[in-house]
Amino acid sequence: xxxxxxxxxxxxxxxxxxxxxxxxxxxxxxxxxxxxxxxxxxxxxxxxxxxxxxxxxxxxxxxxxxxxxxxxxxxxxxxxxxxxxxxxxxxxxxxxxxxxxxxxxxxxxxxxxxxxxxxxxxxxxxxxxxxxxxxxxxxxxxxxxxxxxxxxxxxxxxxxxxxxxxxxxxxxxxxxxxxxxxxxxxxxxxxxxxxx
Amino acid sequence: xxxxxxxxxxxxxxxxxxxxxxxxxxxxxxxxxxxxxxxxxxxxxxxxxxxxxxxxxxxxxxxxxxxxxxxxxxxxxxxxxxxxxxxxxxxxxxxxxxxxxxxxxxxxxxxxxxxxx
Ligand SMILES: [Cu+2]
Numbered sequence: 001x002x003x004x005x006x007x008x009x010x011x012x013x014x015x016x017x018x019x020x021x022x023x024x025x026x027x028x029x030x031x032x033x034x035x036x037x038x039x040x041x042x043x044x045x046x047x048x049x050x051x052x053x054x055x056x057x058x059x060x061x062x063x064x065x066x067x068x069x070x071x072x073x074x075x076x077x078x079x080x081x082x083x084x085x086x087x088x089x090x091x092x093x094x095x096x097x098x099x100x101x102x103x104x105x106x107x108x109x110x111x112x113x114x115x116x117x118x119x120x121x122x123x124x125x126x127x128x129x130x131x132x133x134x135x136x137x138x139x140x141x142x143x144x145x146x147x148x149x150x151x152x153x154x155x156x157x158x159x160x161x162x163x164x165x166x167x168x169x170x171x172x173x174x175x176x177x178x179x180x181x182x183x184x185x186x187x188x189x190x191x192x193x194x195x196x
Numbered sequence: 197x198x199x200x201x202x203x204x205x206x207x208x209x210x211x212x213x214x215x216x217x218x219x220x221x222x223x224x225x226x227x228x229x230x231x232x233x234x235x236x237x238x239x240x241x242x243x244x245x246x247x248x249x250x251x252x253x254x255x256x257x258x259x260x261x262x263x264x265x266x267x268x269x270x271x272x273x274x275x276x277x278x279x280x281x282x283x284x285x286x287x288x289x290x291x292x293x294x295x296x297x298x299x300x301x302x303x304x305x306x307x308x309x310x311x312x313x
Contacts, residue, residue, distance in 0.1 A: 087301055094264040094283065176263055179241040183302050 049113065049164045055103045056110035057119070057161065058174065061153050062092040062099070064123045068145065071130055078139045084191055088146070088184065095177055102173055115156075140195035146188035154181045231255060231290075236307070238266050238281070243297075243307035250291050251312050258287040271296040271306065 049057070065088050072085035103110060126145055133141050157178060165171040232254045237244045239261045250256065258268050260281040268287050269277035277300065278287035291309055299305035 090301070091264045098263050098283070173263070176240060180262075180264060180302075183241050183304055186304065187302075 049115070049160070050111070051106075051165060051167050051170055052108050052111035053113040053115070054161050054165050054170065054174070055099060055108050056112050057115050057156075058099050059096055059103075059110055060116045060119050061156075062096045064119060065092045065146075065149065065153075066096070067123065068126070068130075068142070068149070071127070072138075072142050075130070075134065075138050076142065078136075080191060080194070081139045081142060084143075084146070084187060087187075091180060091184070095180075098173060102169060106167060106170065108167075108170070115160075136195065140192070143188060143192040143195055147185065147192045150181055150185040150188055154178065154185055157181065233257060235259060238262050238268075238299075241302060241305055243268075243299075243305060246307040247310060248308070249310045249312055252292055253290060255288060255290050256309060258289075260285050265301065266299045266305065267301055268297055269300040271298045274300060 069085040069089040069092070072081055073089075076082055076085070129141060130138065157174060161174050162171060165174055232251065234248055234250055234254060234256050236248060236256060236258045238258060241262065243258070248256065258278070258281070260266055260283055263283060265280050265282045267278050267280050268289075276289070276295075278289075280301070281287055291311070294308070294310045296306065296308050298307070
């Protein structure tokens with residue numbers, strides 16, 4: 001009970017802002033969880049990730065792109081970059097809403113895990129890079145990162161999240177995100193190509 | 197969650213209202229030759245059907261069944277356009293002219309409404 005409360009708090013922090021210093025709390029909650037629950041209850045063949053972990057990855061991956069979008073709105077004056085960033089913020093926030101609503105309905109508490117942590121570590125590094133850049137240099141780095149990030153997320157969704165998801169509704173929601181991610185990836189590539 | 201249910205309820209009511217007052221003043225039979233109503237579903241980043249053929253004066257209802265917001269905008273100049281349609285929102289338009297349209301939020305989403313000859 002106490003562990004799930006701690007996880008809930010960690011998850012809330014992860015979903016809420018990801019401003020860098022939450023890594024400790026998340027990592028602590030993660031290892032506490034690993035120690036507390038040696039095996040998922042009644043899992044016949046153990047998937048690499050359970051649905052609670054997949055929900056956590058989904059929310060975190062979307063939140064990171066919302067956060068990148070906010071940085072872009074903060075730093076960029078380029079209208080195309082700003083419009084793209086606004087679309088990222090809106091779309092990925094919409095996905096988070098749907099994922100959170102479904103997790104609540106299914107009684108799944110998102111569970112932080114190694115992949116969540118890797119995503120957050122990547123974000124911390126990227127934020128450092130963004131910090132030192134302005135003007136065209138920032139715009140270029142943002143567009144290129146959006147292309148790379150969406151490519152990585154599309155691959156993770158197709159090859160890891162979808163095959164491992166057990167609940168049919170959660171699987172269906174994640175599958176329905178793929179065409180959107182493909183579209184974002186294409187837009188990001190087109191945008192990045194303008195900053196050669 | 198509660199809000200979501202409310203939105204769904206509102207949309208459902210809108211659909212009922214739309215379905216209810218279909219033929220307006222002209223006729224009440226199903227086989228009416230008056231204005232017809234057609235539906236375009238917005239889902240998985242696409243308008244379905246992507247080409248819809250209607251009679252002049254028919255009404256088209258776009259329903260956003262996708263997981264993110266979209267809009268319905270005349271291509272390419274947005275001469276007419278819907279508001280941003282959040283998931284489950286609908287847009288209704290009487291069609292007087294053939295027209296290509298797109299989603300201005302996701303410009304790869306493109307479709308057409310054609311007038312019957
Ligand atoms: Cu759209």
